Amino acid sequence: MISSPVTFHVVPMESGHGEDICQWDYQPPYNIYGWMPWKQMQELGIEFGDPQLREEQYVSVINDQGDLCGFAQLFPMEGVVRLGIGMRPELCGQGLGSSFMNAIVKKALARYPEREIDLEVLTWNQRAIRTYRKSGFTITDTYEKRTPTGEKPFYCMVYDPTQRQS
Template sequence: MAEQTFTFKVVPMEELHGAEICTWTYEPPYNIYGWLPWEQMKGLEVEFGDPAIRGQQYVSVLDDSGELCGFAQLFPIEGVTRLGIGMKPELCGRGRGPAFVAAIVQEALRRKPENEIDLEVLTWNTRAIRAYQKAGFTITDMYERQTPEGMKPFYCMVYQPDSDEDVNRPAQEQDTEDP
């Protein structure tokens, strides 16, 4: 059986996308990745509820039909682009993760090709870790960090393509697994 490929397009996040993302509900234990209601996000001007932050740091990830599949934050740190990644709950665990992550990596490289690309992931989130590894990320560190539920262990993962060829490999050619 041929491996299915997925293609994603990364675009600036629109307010409509932010509102939709705030309605997503994840099954436990992934429910920690939910957001406040959209009107509250906008009122408090937090994360993509703040038009300036949304415009500078957030992107939406669309499928071939233009449907919203997820989002990413490309957070700028000196010499590093730190990714925050979220996929639509009903798409998780369906083999789209590496292609999804690869599309986001390509956008990060387009914006700041000289930057290292990294991300943080809770150590228990093996589904996301597998997808990140298949997209070229390697675990480089483990540490505890404050979360709304207290201190939790995280991995830092750094994008380390095998070769220059992998950097330019189209997202739809990536292996399949989900964040």
């Protein structure tokens, strides 16, 4: 657990951040959150490998020293902005989730003030669900969704600022 407070800043995602993220190695069962190699993402023009999509939807989360700590996708939908979130693997489980999420939510509210904020999370990912709950998200739906390893159950969680825990 990191003892001193960490301040997170949300900035535009740079190409180098995307390359770094593609090298992150999550331990099972979290390895489902890994990305394909950077060069392949660029060649296919998918996700943050597409410069336009990276500029429009992706942000990097850095600390005061400018170190890349994570990223978020702010995916605009009808009346909603859906968050996709990733934290550097070695920072997971260190008690940083709430401040990390709060920085991302603040950015989403600034960019899309009129939209609801939600996210999807695999139902087994209790570590993330605890963090999302502390940050003001509540489970509103459960459904099956296709993943690289088949159909899996997901929760949809919606942000409600009145539910934030200190």
